[in-house]
Structure formats: structure tokens, C-alpha cells
Amino acid sequence: MSIWLQILISLVQILFTASIILVTVAYLVYFERKISAWAQNRIGPNRVGPYGLLQPFADVLKLFFKEDIVPHAANKPIHTLAPILALVIALSTFAVIPIGPPIYIFDLKIPLVVADVNMGILYILALTSVGVYAITFSGWSSGSKYSLLGGIRSSAQMISYEISMGFSIAGVLIFSESLRPMEIVNSQAGFMWNAFVQPIGFITFVVAAFAETNRLPFDLPEAEPELVGGYHTEYSSMKFAAFFLAEYANMIIAAGLIVTLYLGGWQIPYIENLGLSYTLTTSLQILGFFVKMAAVLFFIIWVRWSLPRFRYDQLMNIGWKVMFPLSLLNLIWVAILVMLMN
């Protein structure tokens, strides 16, 4: 395969993935509003288009035409840089999440993942840790107390929960014996989903994912009554939209990760025994991935509209004194399991 063909394929993959994320984000916002409406016994958006389906586009348009305000006390270069950083990182994280088994077009084997690197998991961890900077910088550069406090809260929270997240992932890695997301999915054939094999790790990971994405019940960084809007208080127009987009993209990535690491990725148990054609199997598997992801996303939204918010010290206590030991426990459990299986 020539290098140019490879580059072309990668470009198509990137374009495809990016558009998936953007469209999903748009409709995620729509569904979030709809689900919240159901949860609160309201109707939700229903004016723009049939069932309000065009509402996301109206929102984006509105943000486009808003005035871009930079506060007087802000540090302009960093203030501008922060949302860009947030968006870039959010979009590039998805590169290593496989959405299906390799497909064959004109005898070319094309993996359904932008970058099938052997350190995919470490790549995700590295990018999430860089993601903290976007929030820290935005909080600091806005020149506002609320932003700063929101930024600090958020980054402290992300750093704290990164630890239990890392240890939960370590459990998965011991099983798959690889850091390549493709291999991790392959190791969960049948019903050997990590969610069943290591339920504690699954729980700690999901909780950590909630905290990492700053979602309720861990949405202290933007706790409206205390902090107005958190680290993006001083942002408006497209810069605000960038943060908004990044936040929802992160949610999608979290869902994608949960599916890949714990729910068998694109695998549908025992589908190969049905004797379907290769194309049909693959399509079903890709569909399976999206169905699982949608379910996880629904769960995330559902939690948001059902649970109250933690207090800050409670959040830190849970992170360090409950989730961290639990994830270590899970690691020991997995180690014992692997030892017994050999």
C-alpha cells in the first residue's frame, strides 16, 4: 500500500469520525433537552422543525451571531487559546476508539479506527491529562473569580479521578494483555465482557468517567448557584460554543470508552454462530457499537436529571477514599483471576 493511499484513507477516516462526533453532539443536546423534559414532565423543544428536530442547528446559528466578548481583565492570547485547545483535544481523542471490525474494500483491509496504535489507551490518558490545561487556562485567563474557582475545581477533580480511572483501566489491560483498543475489544469475545468479569472496576471507571466529563452528580465546576457558570463564565459566542462542543464530545468519548473497555466494543456475542454473510455481520457489529453507545449516553443523561450534586469535600472523599481503594481492589481481583485461569 503506497503512502499516499494510506494518507488518503486516514483523511477519510478522520473526516468520517469528526462528522460523526459533530452530528452526535448536535443531537445529543437535543436528546438531553428532550429527556430532561420527560423527566420533569414537560414537552421540550418542539418548535423548530418536526418534533423540534432542527433545534440544534438553530442553537448553533444563534451562537454564531452573538457578540464575542473578551473581558477587560482577561489575558487575551490564553483566553483565545483555551477553547481551541479544549476542542482539539476532545476531537482527537476519538481517533483510537474502534467502531467496528476491519472492513475490506477492493481487497484493502481498512480498520474502522483512525489510528490503530499499540498504545491507544495511554494515548487517551495522555490527552485527557492535556485536556486539563484547557480548563485551567480558561479559568485563569478570564480574570474572574468564578472562572478561576471553576477552573481549579474542575482540574482538581479531573486529576483526582484520573487515578482511579487509570487503575480501573489497568484491570482491563491485564486481561487483554495489550494497550491496543482493537485487542481489548477482541479479548472480550462472547460474554467475557469486562463489565461482567470485573464489575467493581466497571463501576469505578463509570464513576470516574462521570467526574472526568464534569457531569452531574459531579458537575461542581459549573455549579450554577455557586459559580455562575464555572470556567466558561466569561466566554460567549463561538468560544463558548467550542467549550460546549468539547464537553459533549467528551461525553461521547467517555461513552465510547466505556463500551470499548467494558461492554465488548463492537462485539455482539455469538453472532458468528448465526452463519450470516461477512458484510451483514460487520454492519450489525458496527450498529451494535452505536446502540451500546447510545444506551450509555442515555444512562449518562438519565443520571444527570435524577441525582443531586455532591458537595466538594464529599466529591474528594469519594474520589480518594472510596473509588481509589475500590479500583485497587479490582486490580487485585483481576490479578487473582488471571492467575487462576492460567
Added chain:
Amino acid sequence: MSQPLAYFFDSLYLIKPETSIIGFLVLILLYDLIFKKEKWLPYISLFGLVVTLFLIIEQYGYNKFAFQSSTNFGMMAIDPFGAFFKIIILLSSIIVILFSILSKELDVARDRMGEYYTLIFGMILGMFLMVSASDLILIYIAVELVSLSSFVLAGFLKNDSRSSEASLKYIIFGGVSSGIMLFGISILYGITGTTNLYEMNSLLQNFDSTNILMILTMILIFAGIGYKISAVPFHFWTPDVYEGAPVTITAYLSVASKAAGIVLLIRLIKSTFVSQKDTFGYWEMIPAFDWQGFLIIISILTMTIGNFSALWQSNVKRMLAYSSIAHAGYILAAIAVLSDQGLVGVMVYFIIYLLMNLGAFLIVIVIKNKINSEELEDYDGLGYRMPLVGVAFTIFLISLTGIPPTAGFIGKLYVFIALVDAKMLVLAVIMLLNSVVSLYYYVRILKHLYLNKPKAETTDIELSFSLKLFILVLAVPNIIFGLYFAPILEFVKTSLIILGI
């Protein structure tokens, strides 16, 4: 099982002392966590140290590598020389833990003593590894283990601003010097392509002249070691840290961590740079780096600057800090001989240094407990108020100066003989002159104890029986070993087996 892993499991019986230290470290931590009874912690620690002492004596005769690689050289050298210094480290740890029970200074932090003992055990582990490591990576980790624990211990009295300052200074100097050392290690690895000291020895044989890269590398690595033993251009932290840290930790740093640093230096020279040994025990060096010239310069600088700075100190702890710098200079002089005889000097010196220096610090602790001061002025007339303390302090100070009939004399004598035998007369004379200078400031303490009148009316101060016994246990050997030192010499000579050439 893969080959390296087989080596790992085969070597476990060789590291029983280290394993026992790690085990007791965890035990202390868990005991403190679960029972929260501070009272028993020192006794558990003492028990752990005694157990470890037995394990070391059990493997005293071993002379082999632990954690071998495919080249037959190992990561650790388990030999009598290492065991000797492990015993010294353990003895000083035992004494320091006894100090810690006595010291009133630590009373403010009684509820944190679990951490104190855990960190001391971490330090012991690091020093054990420094003593036997023969691999650069292990050496670096060992140095870091000792440094990290001692940073926290130096600042253990958090509410005392001097203690916090000591800790901060220690951290900054420590961080910089271990960074420099790591830079040196990386260049050395770049030159030789191995991290094992013994492998390096065979690779360095084809360096037939001094090499500028080698000089740079060794100076960089010496920065790390020199910081641990407070040799002169790297000594700036010593007075402040020794003054600010709790006395128990000061005593510990001045003996145990210095011993570990010295052994590290000796092992680095001996296993990496010695090509062979002649019949008189002189080492023939690989000419890649002129260790002798380098060590002579450092040693002269160290002892002279140490002694002269001590002259105008008014804080006893600070004075003892400078005096310990000077003593490091004497020891470096003995190493500079680069022969087995020089090593005998180093080892005899260390046994005696342990006794006299810890003794002096014990007296400082006792006096601090009673009058809550370390200033020389407040020592006025104490010799009459606490007769035993006065006499014992006199013995320790005379011993530190090196005047017969105390043990300190014997220590200096062996270093001196080694120097004269190697025809390094200039260094010997400088050492002698330095001892004369040191006499001045040691005797100044005695003057305050006996000749100066106290400012106010005072009464006698009573000591408890156990304290008196403890002082005697340290003071009496200082006299005995000054008159009858055959057993020390015997022990040193049997321990003079370093793995390798």
C-alpha cells in the same frame, strides 16, 4: 520461568536484611494505622532492627552477587565489607531510635511518630542498598530513597520554622545534586553502554589516558555522593540542616547517611576503576580518571573549611555540623590512599566516629531536654550542675579531637599511618594541623561547661537512671577502645573483603 526471573528468585536469600527492613516498615505503618498506640512503635522498630542485625550476621561470610544478569555480574554485591557497614548503620539506627524515645523535642509531634519510624526504616533500606549496590540504576534509587526520607525527617517539626527551613534547603540542594548525578550517570552509560559497575570495569580497561569526558562524568557523579557525605563544594546545606533538624535526625544524618555515602564512593572507585591490586594492597587504577589527585584536593578542602568554619559558631549543633564536615575530610583522605590499608583506616574510623559523634549528640539532646537550648552561652557552668554529662561530654569532645587515650586517637592514627605508608606526607601534615585547629573549638565548649560562671543562680539537674546508663554505654567504650583496640582491628580486617578484584 524466564532466565532473569530465575536469577531474581535465586537471589532472594541474599537480601534477607533488606526484606526484613521492608517488612518492618510495612508492619510499623499498619500498626500505626490500626492500633494508633504510639508507645509501642519504637520497641517494634528496635525489634525489627535486632532481627535485621541477626540476618546480617548470618550472611556475614557471603561473597557473591545478587540479581545476576547473563554476564555473571549482579546488581548487588553481598560481601563482608558491605555487611560491616550495614552493621554500623544498624547500630547507629538503634542508638538513634533510643534517642528518639528520650528526646523531648519530638514530643510536639508524638501523634505522628508512626511516620517518623516508617521514614527511618525507609532511610535504612536506602542506605543498605547504597552500601551494596553495584549498578548505577540501583544506586540512584537508593540515593533517592535516603534523600526522600531524610527530607521529611529533617522538617519533621513542622511548627518550628527552623526545621521547615532546614527541610526546604535540604530538598533544594538534594534535588539539584541528584539531578547532576543523574546527568553524570547518563553520560557514563553513554560511554560504556552498561549500568553495571563491574561490567564497566572491563570496558574501561582500554582507556589508557585521562579522558575529558570521563573527568566531567565523574565530577558530576561525585556531586551526588559528595552531597551525601557533605564534602566541600557540596556542603552548603549541612550547617543549616543540622541546626534546624531535630537533634535525633541530625545525629543520624551525620553518622549513618554519611557512612552509606562513603561506602558508595569506595565501591564506585574499587569496582569500576581498579585494574588490579599489588602485593602491598595498593590499587592499580585505570587511568581514565585521576581519583587520587581529585580526592586529595576534595579532602584538604573539606577538612580545612569544616574546621575553620567551626571556629566561630555559637550554636553547638551547628558547630558539630562543621565538625562532621571536617571528619568527612579525614575519611576522604584515607580513601585517597587507594589501598587496603586506607580502607582499614576508613573502617576503624567509622566505628569510632559512630561512638563519639552519637555520644556528643546524645549530650546535646540531654542538655536540650533540661535547659531547652543549644546555644553555647547557655552551657555556662553546666559541668557542675550535671557532673556526669560534663565528664561524658569531655570524653566525647577529646575523642573527636583525637587525643589519647580516647578512641578518636586510634581512628586518626590508622588514617595517619596509611597516609605515611603511602608517602602522602603533605596530606598527613595538613590533617595533623587541622586536628590542632579543631582542638580550639572543641575545648571552647569545655571552657563554657567548666570555667564560665552561669548568669543566674542555679541548682543541680538530676538525670534518670536509664539516661545515666545510656550515657555511660556510649562514653565508656570511647576510653576502652582508646586503650584496647585489638578487637576492632580484628573485626575490620576480617571484613576487608570487597567483591571483585
Added chain:
Amino acid sequence: MNLYDFIFYFFAALTIVSAFFVVTTKNIIYAAFNLLLTFFGVAGIYVLLGADFLAIVQLIIYVGGILILMLFGVMLTNKITNVQIKTEASFVIPASIGVGLFAGVLIAILLKTEWRNSPADIPISTLVPIGKLLMEEWAFVFILLGVLLLIALIGAASIARKE
């Protein structure tokens, strides 16, 4: 100059220029931001050398851990309590003499020494070999690192806790 050289010089320039700004800028947040770029440059060079694992770990540890803690310290003291933290160059002349001498020695050595050059294959991945080395040949050191981290944790807790 082929593509490989070009990428190398790009990362090298990024590292050096940003490192220069770290030292010279007066605003400590800018210094931190430039340090971020320095770390990225170093990580890029690691990737070029085939040390992929090291590159990622560089990002996770230095960028994700160390630098963010430094930023925290600065932000919490600088903005909230209105204390202006500025970096300042003191002892400029002695420092430049010292650093110049050291640089001179290093450059002299770099030019004088006959470095052994051997073309190396760029490994496909260093991940598995590193894991094997850590778990087998250096198993003892690996365990010791665990003890070292435990000591560091205890020390940190001891310093941080209230009397």
C-alpha cells in the same frame, strides 16, 4: 534534508526556543505555558527516536502531573490573594559565567569525543520490551520503586496533615 531531519529540527527548535522563554519571561503563567511546549518538543524527539512509550509517559507525567501542580500553586497564590509572583533574574553576571563555562565544557566534549556511531533499527514498539525488562530483569528495582513511592506518599502526608 529529508523529512526526518526536518521534523527533528522542528521539535528541537520548539524545545529550545520555548525553554528559552521559560527562563526569560517575567509572567510565571507564560513560563508554565512555554514549559508545556518544551515538554511537547521533548516528547516529539522521543517519538522520532523510536521511544514511543517514553514519549507518552512524558506527556502523562510531566504535562499531566507535574506542570499542572505547578500551575495550581501559582494560580492559587497569584490571583486569589493578589500576590504578584514574578520571576526575576538575580546574579546575572556570575550565573552567565558559570553557565557559559559549563556550556563550553559540554560543547568541547561533544566535539572532541569520538562517539561510537552505529545505525540502529527503530523498534516497532518499545512497550513490550520495556514491560518485560521491568518485570523480569529489573524486578527488584521495580519493587523498590514501589517502596520509594510509598515513602514519598507517607512523607507528603506527613507534611500536609494538620498538627
